Amino acid sequence: MKLTILGCYAATPRTLTNPTSQVLEIKNRLFLIDCGEGTQVQLRKIKLKFSKINNVFISHLHGDHFFGLIGLISTFALLGRTTDLHIYAPKGVKEIIDLQLRLSNSWTNYQLVFHELESKESEVIFEDDKVIVKTIPLKHRIYTNGFLFQEKVGERRLDFNAVKDYEIETCYFQNIKNGKDITLDDGRIIANDKLSLDPVPALSYAFCSDTKYHEGIIPLIENVSVLYHESTFLQSEETLAQKTMHSTAKEAARIALKANAKQLILGHYSTRYDSIDLFKSEAETIFKEVYLADDGKNFEFNF
Incomplete structure (x- = not known):
């Protein structure tokens, strides 16, 4: 199981930082999770073949999590893509993309398959013989899901x-x-x-994007191998976190501890802080296996 962080900062793109987007490789499947501005540029930097991406998961329709989608879709068309592209995102995404394509007189020569989400309960949204993906309902200012990627148990x-x-x-x-x-x-x-x-133990990855502290997700991610949890603020800005329905580094660590996660990756940092190391230091007071996402960083998990 491999994770590549394309972007992991909150709100706006900057010269050296990008909004949320990441690529998860699990059981030889490649999944794009969120698609903030600059995603396709970051994909080129890491030299990932665009044709390998067949499934895109969008957590919510705030711009820093999906404004790069229309550009990626257009580039796929320019590159002559013919394979279907499946998009799992909140209801409304089809209307947005269709409008952009129609008004720009731009059309794809491949099929866009929209799987629009609106359930407030966890549901299976993708499954094949190797991997299953479920939603993780989160608590944010608009309808938002995280995603749980699970390997299926293999043969003995x-x-x-x-x-x-x-x-x-x-x-x-x-x-x-x-x-x-x-x-x-x-x-x-x-x-x-x-x-x-016994079979090789199955790995799992939980992506929890923008959300306030929400213990309701703990049963859904219990014993997860790797938890990515937003940590927009430090505890000193707890009031602001509550107001904007985001989490602090300490709150992310509490979720990881209560869910018995093996590892925690922090991300979605506010750029008000001088160093992202502050997030790690704060989270480690509660949970020990803490890692920091950063643009271009690769993680390879083998437990």
């Missing part, structure tokens, strides 16, 4: 020493990985747990 792993000792033929290997017992030619039944090992 062959214990090659045991398979060799029992002289199991290769034609039975898939049955073993599927969890089945094996009957030998002499009639003996060998239990599956003697021939195989």
Whole structure:
């Protein structure tokens, strides 16, 4: 599981900082999460092939989280894209994009598939044989979702020493990985747990963008491998955080602790502070495994 931060600062683009956007690679699937201004420029900087992005997840319709979407859609068209692009976003996004394309007389030669979200309960919005994605309803000034990306538990792993000792033929290997017992030619039944090992533990990633402190999300992200949680302010601006329905670094850490997350990544920083290291220092007073998102930063997770 790999995470690339394209942008992680609040409100407006600046010379050296970009608004929210990130790319998650999980089980060889590539997901674009939020699409603030400058996203496609950042994608070029990290030399990611645009054609690999087939699914875009937008948390909410504040500009610093989706104003880069129309540009990305247009660039896909100019590059001759033919593959469908699926967009998971709050209701209204289709109207916005369609209007921009219509009034600019710009049309795509590929299909835009909009999955408009309006449920205030968690729901499955994407699923294939390897990955499942659920919404995480958040508390912000407008309708907002986070997203929980979960690997599906894979096959059991062959214990090659045991398979060799029992002289199991290769034609039975898939049955073993599927969890089945094996009957030998002499009639003996060998239990599956003697021939195989547990699957590699499934990883999960929770993206919690703009939200006030909200313990209601804890059951949805319990035991998550990695939690990205907004930390717009430090605790000294707690009143401002409450007013704008954002979180402080300490509040993000409390969510991580109560959810029993393995790691916490902070982001969506207000640029009023001299150093983002202040966010890490504050969060570490509550939760120890704290990391800082920053533009262009890569994380690779292997627990």
